[in-house]
Amino acid sequence: MTEVAPKEPAIEVENLVKRFGDFTAVDHVSFQVERGSIIGFLGPNGAGKSTIIRMLCGLLTPSEGRAIVSGIDVAKDPETVREHIGYMSQKFSLYGDLTVMENLRFFGGIYRVPRTILPERIRFAVTMAGLEGREDSLVSTLAGGWKQRLALGCAILHRPPILFLDEPTSGVDPESRRRFWDLIHSLSEDGVTIVVSTHYMDEAEYCNTIALINRGRLLALESPTTLKKRDLGGDLLSVECPDIGKAISLLEGQPGILDIAAFGNAVHLLVDPAKVSCHDLEGRLTTAGIPVERIGSIEPSIDDIFVRMVGENSPQGGAG
Amino acid sequence: MRWGRIRAIAVKETIQIRRDTRSLIIALFMPFMQMILLGYGVSLDIKHLPVCVYDREGSQNSQALLKHFQASEYFSIIAVLKNYREAKAALDSDRCRIVIAIPHDFSQKLSDSGGSTVQVLADASDDNTANIAIGYAQSVVDGFAGNLAVAAQGFGGSPAMQNQGVDLEERVWYNEDLDSRNYIIPGVVALIMALVGALLTSLTISREWERGTMELLISTPVQPSEVMLGKLLPYFAIGMLDAVFCLVFSVFWFHVPFRGSLFALFFTTSLFLVVVLGVGFLISAAIKSQVGASQIAVLVTLLPTSLLSGYAFPIDQMPPLVQGVTYVVFARYYVTILKSLFLKGSGLEDLARPVLAMGIYALVVAFLAGRAFKKRLD
Ligand SMILES: Nc1ncnc2c1ncn2[C@@H]1O[C@H](COP(=O)(O)OP(=O)(O)OP(=O)(O)O)[C@@H](O)[C@H]1O
Ligand SMILES: [Mg+2]
Numbered sequence: 001m002t003e004v005a006p007k008e009p010a011i012e013v014e015n016l017v018k019r020f021g022d023f024t025a026v027d028h029v030s031f032q033v034e035r036g037s038i039i040g041f042l043g044p045n046g047a048g049k050s051t052i053i054r055m056l057c058g059l060l061t062p063s064e065g066r067a068i069v070s071g072i073d074v075a076k077d078p079e080t081v082r083e084h085i086g087y088m089s090q091k092f093s094l095y096g097d098l099t100v101m102e103n104l105r106f107f108g109g110i111y112r113v114p115r116t117i118l119p120e121r122i123r124f125a126v127t128m129a130g131l132e133g134r135e136d137s138l139v140s141t142l143a144g145g146w147k148q149r150l151a152l153g154c155a156i157l158h159r160p161p162i163l164f165l166d167e168p169t170s171g172v173d174p175e176s177r178r179r180f181w182d183l184i185h186s187l188s189e190d191g192v193t194i195v196v197s198t199h200y201m202d203e204a205e206y207c208n209t210i211a212l213i214n215r216g217r218l219l220a221l222e223s224p225t226t227l228k229k230r231d232l233g234g235d236l237l238s239v240e241c242p243d244i245g246k247a248i249s250l251l252e253g254q255p256g257i258l259d260i261a262a263f264g265n266a267v268h269l270l271v272d273p274a275k276v277s278c279h280d281l282e283g284r285l286t287t288a289g290i291p292v293e294r295i296g297s298i299e300p301s302i303d304d305i306f307v308r309m310v311g312e313n314s315p316q317g318g319a320g
Numbered sequence: 321m322r323w324g325r326i327r328a329i330a331v332k333e334t335i336q337i338r339r340d341t342r343s344l345i346i347a348l349f350m351p352f353m354q355m356i357l358l359g360y361g362v363s364l365d366i367k368h369l370p371v372c373v374y375d376r377e378g379s380q381n382s383q384a385l386l387k388h389f390q391a392s393e394y395f396s397i398i399a400v401l402k403n404y405r406e407a408k409a410a411l412d413s414d415r416c417r418i419v420i421a422i423p424h425d426f427s428q429k430l431s432d433s434g435g436s437t438v439q440v441l442a443d444a445s446d447d448n449t450a451n452i453a454i455g456y457a458q459s460v461v462d463g464f465a466g467n468l469a470v471a472a473q474g475f476g477g478s479p480a481m482q483n484q485g486v487d488l489e490e491r492v493w494y495n496e497d498l499d500s501r502n503y504i505i506p507g508v509v510a511l512i513m514a515l516v517g518a519l520l521t522s523l524t525i526s527r528e529w530e531r532g533t534m535e536l537l538i539s540t541p542v543q544p545s546e547v548m549l550g551k552l553l554p555y556f557a558i559g560m561l562d563a564v565f566c567l568v569f570s571v572f573w574f575h576v577p578f579r580g581s582l583f584a585l586f587f588t589t590s591l592f593l594v595v596v597l598g599v600g601f602l603i604s605a606a607i608k609s610q611v612g613a614s615q616i617a618v619l620v621t622l623l624p625t626s627l628l629s630g631y632a633f634p635i636d637q638m639p640p641l642v643q644g645v646t647y648v649v650f651a652r653y654y655v656t657i658l659k660s661l662f663l664k665g666s667g668l669e670d671l672a673r674p675v676l677a678m679g680i681y682a683l684v685v686a687f688l689a690g691r692a693f694k695k696r697l698d
Contacts, residue, residue, distance in 0.1 A: 020698075057539045059697045078695070082541040093536035097339050098332065109328025110540045 008071060010035040010162050010193035011056065017064035018051050018216075025051045027216035028065070033195065033209070035161070038188050040207030041197035042302075044310060048216040049197040050090050053164050056195070057087050070162055086155030090166040090197075094151055096140030100131050103139055103154060111158035118157075125153030128183060145176025152183060156192075163187065165196040169203065181206050201303040212306060214313045224302060232300055232308050234258045234270045237278060240294040241267070241285060250288050251281075261307045268304055321549075325542055329550025333524065337554060346519050351512045351562045355569050358508040359501060369394060369453055370416045374401040376424040385438070388464045389420060394456040407441055418442045418453045505576045506658035507631025509566040510651050513589065514596050514621040517559050521600030522610075522617035524551045525693060529608040538695040545690040552597045552689075559593040560586070570662070579665025587668065588661075591678040592654040596621065598685035605692035625651035653677045 011033040018026040026048045033039045041049040054060040056067055058078030067074045070084040094103045104125055108118045126132060129149035131142075139147065148168050155163060165184070169177040181203065188194055196207070204210050205224050212220040212227075220227060241247050244262050251257050251267075256275030261268050269281070282292045300308075337343045371389065375382050389395050398416060401407050407419040421439040423429075429436040440457045528534035537547070567585065570576045578585075600617050607613040625631065628642070629651035635643055646652045653674035660666040668675065 054697060059535065059539060059695075061696065061698055079541055079543075082539060085539070087536065087539040089532065089535045089539070091532040091535070093532045093534075095332065095336070095533055096531070097336055102332070102335055106328050106332045107540070109331075110325055110537075110542050112322060112324050112541075 008035075009033055010037075010070060011195065012068040013052075013056070013065070014067075015065035016052065016055060016062050016067055018048070018055060018060060019063045025216050026055070026062075029213075029216075029218045030065075031211060031218065031221050033193055035193050036188060036191045037208040038184065038194045038196065038206065039209045039211055040204050041195070041211050041213055042201070042204050042306060043197075043213035044199075046215075047213045049213055050166050051216075052213070053087075053166050053195060053197060057085060057164055058082060083158075084160055084162055086158070086160040086163045088148075088151045088155050088163075088165045088168050090170070092147055092151065094139050094147070094154060097138065099136050099138055100126065100142075100150060101135045103150065104157065107154040108157050113158055121157050121159075125150075125157060129153045130179075144172045145179070148172055148176070148180060149183065152180070156187065161191070162193045163195070165194065167197050167199065170199060177203070201301065201306060204302045210302070212309060214310045217313065219309045219313055220305075227302060227305055228300060230300075230305055232270055232305070235273045236298050236300050236304060237269045237271055237281065238263070238294075238296060238298045239267045239269065239281065239285070239292060240265060241290050241292050243290055246288075247285060247290050250285070250290070259308055259311060261311075263303065268298075268307075270304075270308065321543060321545055325546045326550040326553070329542075329547060330553040333551050334554045337520075337558070343520060343523070346516055347558045347562070350516055350519075351565055352569075354512045354515070355508060355566065355573075358511065359505060359574050368396045369418065369456075370398045371395045371453075372399045372401050372407065372410045372416045372419045373397055374404070374407050374419055374421040377422055377426045379427045381427040381430060382422040385422065385426075385461070385464050386420070388460055389457075392456070392460045394453075394460070411441065418457070420457065501574055502576050502663065503659075504632055505570045505574050506662040507629065507655045509563070509570065510592070510629060510631060510654045510658055511622070511625050512566055513559060513563060513592060513654075514625045514651055515618070516562055517555065517593055517596035518600035518603070518617040518621040519614055520555050520558065521552065521597045522604045522613040524555075525601065525604035526608055526610045526613040530610055535697065538697075544693055544695065548601060548689050548692065552601060555597050555600075556590075556593055559597065560589065563589045563593075576662055578662050580661030581667055584657075584666075584668040584671070585661055588654065588657045588671070588675060588678065591675070591682045592650075594682040595650050595678065595685050598682070598689040601689045602685070602692050605689075621651075624649040625655075628652065629655040631655045650678065650681045653681075 009032040011031075013032070014030050016026055016029045017024065029048075029052060031039075041047075041052065043049050051060060055062050056069055056074060058074045058081050062075060069081045072081050072084070074081050095106070098106065101122070104122045105118075108122065113121055126135060129146060129152070131146060131150060131153075134142070134146070139150065142150070152165070152168065155165075169180050172180070177200070184194055184196065185206070196203075198204070208223060209221060210224055210227055211218055220230075239247065244265070244267055247267050248260055248262060251269065252260050256272045257269060258272060259270035269276075271281075278295050278297070282295050285292050337347065373386050373389070375386060386397065390397050399410065401410060401419065404421075407421065410416050410419060419441040421441060423437060423439065426436050426438075438457070438461055440454050442453060525534070528537060563586070567578065571578050599620060603616050603620065604613045607616060627633065628635075628638075628646045628649040630646065631651070635646050635652065638646070656674045657671050657678075660671060
């Protein structure tokens with residue numbers, strides 16, 4: 001076991017590349033993760049989030065580049081790295097035909113948690129997951145939120161200093177998501193380094209660092225606050241109207257409209273303030289028979305930044 | 321290698337087997353089904369075996385005896401021969417499997433001493449058929465007159481037929497009931513062990529891939545050899561249980577005699593199980609789908625074991641090239657051992673060669689299985 005020097009980052013990635021045939025899934029990605037911090041991988045489907053995480057866990061061999069996890073080169077000594085990490089794969093991968101306790105005991109055995117402390121660790125995991133009273137339920141019968149928390153419980157039985165969580169909250173109700181993030185935060189406070197990938201923009205706010213990934217490339221690596229201050233190159237307007245689709249097709253590509261995207265029941269527009277104003281827009285929509293319920297300038301959210309940056313990184317380079 | 325991890329995997333695997341109907345059916349019900357199906361279904365008993373007759377006496381008595389043969393459902397007389405040369409030619413050309421020869425003093429001896437001899441000339445290269453045919457000949461002769469004896473003579477394709485005399489007692493004693501079931505059942509045991517063992521283990525790795533649990537398992541520090549041992553231990557126990565069941569069923573239900581040592585049986589069965597489970601594990605590691613893996617497992621075990629192990633079809637009757645192939649079929653050694661243990665009562669020391677062959681097989685397969693699957697997704 002290698003002791004990590006206090007200042008040394010938990011994870012160091014240099015020019016990591018993964019190719020599947022002639023398709024490049026991860027394209028020269030470099031970053032560092034401080035110990036005890038939470039880094040969130042944000043990106044659309046197929047961005048390469050899982051592929052990076054799998055390379056860091058030693059499950060995939062990098063085509064190029066270097067990954068140092070807990071001070072160890074993953075390519076050279078994956079087994080030692082595996083002693084230091086906990087992993088939650090994107091697809092739920094505990095044993096559905098085993099009970100909660102049986103799963104916990106299995107992973108306790110696999111990670112060689114000493115028998116004297118295993119019961120206490122298991123009790124902690126059960127309490128953390130809120131599974132008291134369900135110790136003997138088959139895992140396949142549990143609802144999504146419980147499953148995810150149990151998977152986290154199994155991943156931390158051996159108290160790994162680094163956790164990789166690949167979309168741990170996908171398909172889980174908002175209340176369970178919130179609970180899950182509370183757990184992540186308390187682990188981080190205990191000094192655990194956490195790498196988490198997600199689709200949910202709101203979750204990005206919970207991370208210390210956001211890694212914006214699209215098409216295998218790292219587009220941004222900064223704190224949520226810095227990310228939100230990014231200059232989008234225009235003013236952001238939000239328009240609420242009944243027929244969003246019609247509004248988008250009317251305005252898309254018009255002079256002064258830099259970007260346009262649907263956000264729930266609103267349309268977010270990035271406009272050149274010299275060419276387009278709120279008043280002018282409202283007039284155009286009303287004339288086209290689209291009543292405007294609300295229109296105004298807004299502060300960009302991570303979502304807006306994300307859509308804008310991903311749009312710029314797309315082959316069309318236009319609206320995302 | 322850490323015992324703690326092996327145990328964790330073995331415990332997990334046992335729980336999964338207990339909760340999986342399909343595994344339970346294969347482990348517990350299939351041996352029973354196979355025993356019944358193969359024990360009753362496959363019969364090598366011979367009907368209407370083509371025979372030639374050589375009546376050296378040509379008396380009323382001898383003709384009456386030949387009519388008995390003709391009437392029996394076991395034989396059909398296809399030719400009447402005039403001398404031993406013709407008899408040999410008929411056997412050599414495979415025109416018939418046996419020749420019934422009635423000596424010139426048949427009636428004389430019968431009236432003098434009340435007993436006489438009938439010769440049965442058989443192609444000794446076909447052990448099994450010859451033995452069964454000789455037994456049937458005896459029963460036909462018995463039906464004719466209580467005290468007629470059959471003297472068997474075998475030809476191994478050598479011209480010196482007179483010197484190739486085969487003692488009937490010697491040839492037949494290891495299967496004295498002449499029940500083809502006795503000959504088959506020990507092989508059925510091998511067949512069951514091979515099929516059950518490989519089928520069960522062929523699912524263990526592929527199931528983890530299919531359900532996505534493998535990705536998590538290989539992210540842990542567990543070693544491939546620990547996974548192999550942990551997974552195979554419960555199946556080894558099941559295999560041994562099935563072996564006991566097969567033995568009990570063979571002896572007490574089918575009344576197949578077991579004359580060898582139980583220690584030798586369980587020792588060789590362990591070796592065989594290691595090979596079979598290892599092969600199933602290798603297949604499972606190579607093929608990531610459960611259906612695919614189980615189909616290959618059936619193909620790799622059932623086919624060679626049923627056709628090339630000598631369990632029903634004697635190896636020495638196969639064309640030389642095929643005989644050569646049987647040396648690769650590991651079930652061949654186990655079938656040889658089982659037949660010797662059941663019927664001849666051989667000990668481990670008599671079986672040194674097949675036991676050694678199985679031992680080598682077991683080592684090689686265990687070695688390969690220990691590094692069969694890579695802890696990688698690519
Ligand atoms: N084993 C593989 N062989 C070939 N292509 C692969 C393989 N694994 C992933 N890919 C491809 O690499 C790209 C990145 O996949 P990855 O799973 O890393 O994306 P992701 O960001 O995790 O997406 P999602 O949000 O859908 O999970 C995808 O286009 C995917 O099709
Ligand atoms: Mg993914």
